[in-house]
Amino acid sequence: MSTLLSKQHELGVVLYLSLFLIVTLFIRRLRRWQHLRHIPGPPLAGFSRLAWLVPLARSGEIPTWMREAEQKYGRIVRVGPNMLITSDWKLWRRxxxxxxxYTKSERFRGFRTDPTKDHxxxxxDEEEHGRLRSIMVHGYSxxxxxxxxxxxxxxVLSLIHxxxxxxxxxxxxxxxxxxxxCFSIDVIAHLAFGEPVGFVATDSDVYNHIDIVEKQLPVMGMTLNFPGFFKLLNWPPFNRLVPKAGDKDGMGKLMGIAKETAARRFGPNKKVQKDMLESFVSRGLTQEEAEVEILLQIMAGSDTPATAIRTAVLLVSTNPRVLRKLQADIDSVAPFPKAQVIQDEKARSLPYLSAIVKETLRWLPPAMDIAAKVVPPEGDEWNGTVLPPGTEIGWNAIGLMRDPEVWGNDADQFRPDRWLDAEADPDKLRDMDTVGEMIFGGGSRYQCLGRTVALMEIKKALFELFRRYEFEVMNPGNPWYSRCWNIFEQHDLWMKAHPRDSTSVA
Ligand code: HEM
Structure with missing residues (x-):
């Protein structure tokens, strides 16, 4: 009898505690929901990242959703219990x-290449970020x-070959x-390691890097929403999932190369070269820091220019008017041998090529992570909307890049001429340039350090490809596989190329 009573008592305690926990959790959720309830968004977004943000990150349909969100909910949308995105370019500029x-949100932790070290x-930490930026800004430029x-x-010549x-x-x-x-990875590896890894030369996925990274992209997109996840990766058994410098393939293999590259620049027998890494080291980057920064270059600098190059080749090849104008721009260059590549200065002076690059980046921004920043402790207000302290707010890349107020009613169209037409209206062009620059982060505090390198690479590649060839899209109705996990997974863009005669060939 007494055992039965004590069992009933235990059950009562468990029930009471469970109820208490459920009520506490419910009140916490309600409070979190309440503090941004004045901002519209999908109903579930206010309650849990798991209910909404995570499935979105897993969908590969981020651009489509961003566009619809802007149209349905407006320029500031709630996407998580404590997270907003904005397509108001003036707010994002501020x-x-x-x-x-505003400061960086914890989301950025998710970009670590090594769970124990920051790049x-x-x-x-804004001071630490500023220190690293001042060390590296010269070299990158x-x-x-x-x-x-x-x-x-x-x-470029290797790709052509x-x-x-x-x-x-x-x-x-x-x-x-x-x-x-393959070309973009080789370019950035050449700059970061001192030599290309050989993706183009061997026409293969060296170390299965592309395959492994592509498989990880959906997971990476999702884990960005859980900054604490990285702490978990420090402990067994999860730390076994993390790529390591000794690995034979994937990111781990590149980690190993980065480690060796950094090691060669320190110690009594250090190798001194006047390259980017030397510039970083001479300004105070330590060996440990160099290891992660080299790897970051590969991460940040390979997929993004590749997305721009392949998107431009597809869009130009399927727009005969645009193609003809680009060919005219290219053919206006004084003839030079095929064994040479257009000089960066010359490529930058070509108006139609520049318009195509800007328009491609606008039409499909290669880096779509919302890059959320945190509202300062004193809070903020924008056009009457209260932004409570601690709220995370990111950019809605597609909303901004397709905003009819900036780009006109044909904002959805790929039309490079809009950049040349706008020259007649300096105010409009200034706004277009300001918003267009947001593709690289905008401002100067967090602006992409690889911007100069990326633009050089994209312009050289496009010039040399279209100087020599006309491209034929094999399946115009469904030209490629393209999914966005903050950065893009794109493949199966089957094409043929046919040689063309250009007057710019000596
Ligand atoms: C079309 C190509 C590229 C695009 C669209 C792009 C975009 C961006 C964006 C939007 C940011 C800022 C994120 C933030 O809000 O904090 C950024 C930062 C950065 N990017 Fe790029 N990027 C490109 C190419 C590259 C390349 C080729 C490299 C390396 C050579 C690179 C290295 C970096 C670095 C180091 C930062 C960090 C800057 C900082 O936090 O101060 N990017 N990039």
Whole structure:
């Protein structure tokens, strides 16, 4: 009898505690929901990241959703219990400006390449971020650095040689999305490690890097929403999932190369070269920091230019008017040998090529992470909307880049001429340039350090490809596989290329 009573008592306690826990959790959720309830968004977004943000990150349909969200809920949308996105470019400009009191959100932790170490993107502390930025800004901008253009030229010629020898001369189709990716990884590896890894030379996915990274992309997109996840990866058994410098393939293999590259720049027998890494080291980057920064270059600098190059090739090849104008721009250049690559300065002076690059980046921004920043402790207000302290707010890339107020009613159309037309209206052009620059972060506090390198690479590649070839899309109705996990997974862009005569060939 007494055992039965004590069992009943235990059951009562368990029930009471469970009820208490449920009520407490419910009140916490209600409070969290309440503090941003004045901001519209999908109903479930206010309650849990799991209910809404995470499935979205897993969908691969981020651009489509961002567009619809902007149209349905407006310029500030609630996407999580404590998270907003905005497509108001003036608000985003303010958030990203040099003197803005907004700071980086914990989301950036999710970009760590090593769960125990920060690099410039994952460093949340503003002072630390500023220190790393001041060490690296010169090298990234190319000041005092030798060989950036020469290395890139060699990689462009290597891509041309591959296409020519394996595919074009045999009238064979190729997946241009993959070729662009191999090219971009080689370019950035060439700059970061001092030599290309050989993706183009071997026409293969060296160390299964692309395959492994592509499989991880949906998971990475999701884990960005759980900054604490990275702490978990420090402990067994989860730490076994983390790539390591000794691995034979994937990111771990590149980690190993980054470690060796950094090691060569320190110690009594250090190798001194006037390249980007040397610029970083001479300004105070430590060996440990160099290891992660080298890897970050590969992470940040390979997929993004590849997305721009393949998107431009597809869009230009399927727009005959745009193609003709680009060909005219290219043919206006004084003839030079095919064995050479257009100089960066010359490429930058070509108005239609520049318009195509800006328009491609606008039409499909290669880096779509919302890059959320945190509202300062004093809170903020924007056009009457209260932004409570601690709220995370990111950008709605597609909302901004398709905003009819900035780009006109044909904002959804790929129309490079809009950049040339706007020259007649300096105010309009200034706004377009300001918003267009947000593709690289905008402002100068967090602006992409690889911007100069990326633009050089994209312009050189497009010029040389369209100087030599006309591209034929094999399946125009469904030209490629394209999904966005903050950055893009794109492949199966099957194309053939046919040689063309350009007057710019000597
Ligand atoms: C089309 C190509 C690219 C795009 C669209 C792009 C976009 C961006 C964006 C939006 C940010 C800012 C994120 C934030 O809000 O904090 C950023 C930062 C950065 N990017 Fe890029 N990027 C590109 C290419 C590259 C390349 C080629 C490299 C390396 C060579 C690179 C290195 C970096 C670095 C180091 C940062 C961190 C800057 C900082 O936090 O101070 N990016 N990029």
């Amino acid at each position: 958030i990203m400006s040099v003197r803005s009191p 410039i993107v994952s460093a949340l 190319g000041k005092g650095v030798e060989g950036v253009e020469e290395k890139m030229d060699a990689d 591959l296409l020519e020898s394996r595919y074009i001369s045999h009238n064979k189709a190729f997946d241009f999305a993959r070729k662009a990716q």
